[in-house]
Amino acid sequence: xxxxxxxxxxxxxxxxxxxxxxxxxxxxxxxxxxxxxxxxxxxxxxxxxxxxxxxxxxxxxxxxxxxxxxxxxxxxxxxxxxxxxxxxxxxxxxxxxxxxxxxxxxxxxxxxxxxxxxxxxxxxxxxxxxxxxxxxxxxxxxxxxxxxxxxxxxxxxxxxxxxxxxxxxxxxxxxxxxxxxxxxxxxxxxxxxxxxxxxxxxxxxxxxxxxxxxxxxxxxxxxxxxxxxxxxxxxxxxxxxxxxxxxxxxxx
Amino acid sequence: xxxxxxxxxxxxxxxxxxxxxxxxxxxxxxxxxxxxxxxxxxxxxxxxxxxxxxxxxxxxxxxxxxxxxxxxxxxxxxxxxxxxxxxxxxxxxxxxxxxxxxxxxxxxxxxxxxxxxxxxxxxxxxxxxxxxxxxxxxxxxxxxxxxxxxxxxxxxxxxxxxxxxxxxxxxxxxxxxxxxxxxxxxxxxxxxxxxxxxxxxxxxxxxxxxxxxxxxxxxxxxxxxxxxxxxxxxxxxxxxxxxxxxxxxxxxxxxxxxx
Numbered sequence: 001x002x003x004x005x006x007x008x009x010x011x012x013x014x015x016x017x018x019x020x021x022x023x024x025x026x027x028x029x030x031x032x033x034x035x036x037x038x039x040x041x042x043x044x045x046x047x048x049x050x051x052x053x054x055x056x057x058x059x060x061x062x063x064x065x066x067x068x069x070x071x072x073x074x075x076x077x078x079x080x081x082x083x084x085x086x087x088x089x090x091x092x093x094x095x096x097x098x099x100x101x102x103x104x105x106x107x108x109x110x111x112x113x114x115x116x117x118x119x120x121x122x123x124x125x126x127x128x129x130x131x132x133x134x135x136x137x138x139x140x141x142x143x144x145x146x147x148x149x150x151x152x153x154x155x156x157x158x159x160x161x162x163x164x165x166x167x168x169x170x171x172x173x174x175x176x177x178x179x180x181x182x183x184x185x186x187x188x189x190x191x192x193x194x195x196x197x198x199x200x201x202x203x204x205x206x207x208x209x210x211x212x213x214x215x216x217x218x219x220x221x222x223x224x225x226x227x228x229x230x231x232x233x234x235x236x237x238x239x240x241x242x243x244x245x246x247x248x249x250x251x252x
Numbered sequence: 253x254x255x256x257x258x259x260x261x262x263x264x265x266x267x268x269x270x271x272x273x274x275x276x277x278x279x280x281x282x283x284x285x286x287x288x289x290x291x292x293x294x295x296x297x298x299x300x301x302x303x304x305x306x307x308x309x310x311x312x313x314x315x316x317x318x319x320x321x322x323x324x325x326x327x328x329x330x331x332x333x334x335x336x337x338x339x340x341x342x343x344x345x346x347x348x349x350x351x352x353x354x355x356x357x358x359x360x361x362x363x364x365x366x367x368x369x370x371x372x373x374x375x376x377x378x379x380x381x382x383x384x385x386x387x388x389x390x391x392x393x394x395x396x397x398x399x400x401x402x403x404x405x406x407x408x409x410x411x412x413x414x415x416x417x418x419x420x421x422x423x424x425x426x427x428x429x430x431x432x433x434x435x436x437x438x439x440x441x442x443x444x445x446x447x448x449x450x451x452x453x454x455x456x457x458x459x460x461x462x463x464x465x466x467x468x469x470x471x472x473x474x475x476x477x478x479x480x481x482x483x484x485x486x487x488x489x490x491x492x493x494x495x496x497x498x499x500x501x502x503x504x505x506x507x508x509x510x511x
Contacts, residue, residue, distance in 0.1 A: 049407055067411040078280045078403065079458045088401045089412060113459070133412065 017193045028170040033190035039173045066130030070141040089132040100128040119146030137169045156183040260370045264476035266385040272469025275447040289342035291443040293319045295349030302356045316428030368439035368491030384433045438491040445495045453502040456509040
């Protein structure tokens with residue numbers, strides 16, 4: 001999958017500006033950024049759920065994509081079991097459902113009501129549903145939402161394992177770089193435009209990353225010197241620095 | 253002996269059968285107010301039908317479909333909340349219907365349209381209802397899994413290759429057919445109650461979407477039989493009696509569940 005120069009506006013607000021990146025088979029790409037950075041918008045554009053105002057999304061022909069939405073808004077009004085829910089995927093047989101469930105480690109809930117699941121179980125079910133599509137690319141929007149810290153680490157390990165077994169690409173959105181560090185090949189630090197990108201270690205010491213995620217990251221790094229040519233105002237728009245070079249300390 | 257009773261029962265049971273699965277979608281998708289809007293606009297359809305001297309069922313189905321399309325278009329350009337848009341459409345079309353009716357000059361029984369007149373269902377009306385009912389059930393069954401998928405999560409469904417807009421339109425079309433069919437039975441002011449009360453009662457016991465749909469049909473059928481009996485023995489108005497029976501069944505089901 002290749003995204004080129006994606007821009008998206010809502011009303012007069014720029015949500016995304018000139019975002020470009022590629023995902024290859026077997027590669028895990030994580031998009032991180034603060035709330036309102038446009039992460040979910042970017043994912044929706046990549047999935048074709050939203051139309052970008054500029055730029056283009058090109059997919060390898062016949063690419064099968066498995067999608068896991070940020071949160072399944074479940075109406076309590078519909079009684080439905082896990083088995084029936086997964087059975088709604090076109091071409092899902094009971095055998096394939098059982099296989100997908102055991103792959104995500106949730107065999108035990110096959111007959112449970114979808115409403116009785118814990119946050120972690122529900123996320124695994126959503127992952128199983130994406131796997132039923134036999135995806136070549138998995139798109140996961142904050143896969144660890146509503147999951148406790150221990151569960152989050154497990155879930156990231158699971159995603160890495162799935163990538164290894166299926167040799168699929170993974171595009172993932174996350175809040176927290178530290179947790180996804182070991183589970184990702186490439187990090188894209190997004191705040192309406194790509195602030196920085198690269199390997200996780202590289203990004204975690206990048207000034208733009210530190211500016212976005214200041215406190216925790218910068219504490220470990222102590223004081224350091226760097227250049228930056230812009231900062232973000234309250235709406236997140238880029239404001240060019242007059243002098244363009246300064247010595248900064250990003251820790252509070 | 254009583255031909256009219258058989259016709260009434262046939263029409264009522266057909267309606268209950270369709271309202272089961274359709275009503276579930278209304279409840280799941282929180283479309284109750286949408287149903288009201290379509291029902292209210294049906295009166296305008298009747299007025300136009302009389303004015304243009306065309307089949308009333310046909311004019312109601314056509315008008316309801318137009319209103320449904322209008323809603324889809326209006327919801328796209330956000331600016332007003334959808335309940336406001338629905339309120340505007342519902343009440344202006346109801347008022348428009350009443351005003352237009354005054355132009356037709358014919359004396360029509362307004363009460364029969366507002367509250368239903370099940371016992372006066374004619375053979376041709378019964379045929380319309382059976383035909384419409386079978387068509388509606390056929391559509392719902394054929395698209396059942398796909399409709400469930402877009403109801404659970406629209407984006408997942410879209411990614412999995414479903415045409416969400418087309419399915420939503422389809423659901424609205426079925427709704428228009430049912431509104432046209434049921435106005436004679438419970439009246440346009442009470443149609444939504446027959447769509448949402450039986451599913452709400454069935455929800456208490458259902459373990460799957462299918463159980464809930466089937467349960468609603470059964471409860472709706474019981475309500476029709478109960479309401480007609482009440483009307484027969486105590487001379488109560490049929491349409492409202494059916495709704496009261498449905499409401500009682502809902503209370504019963506909720507109490508049993510708690511117990």
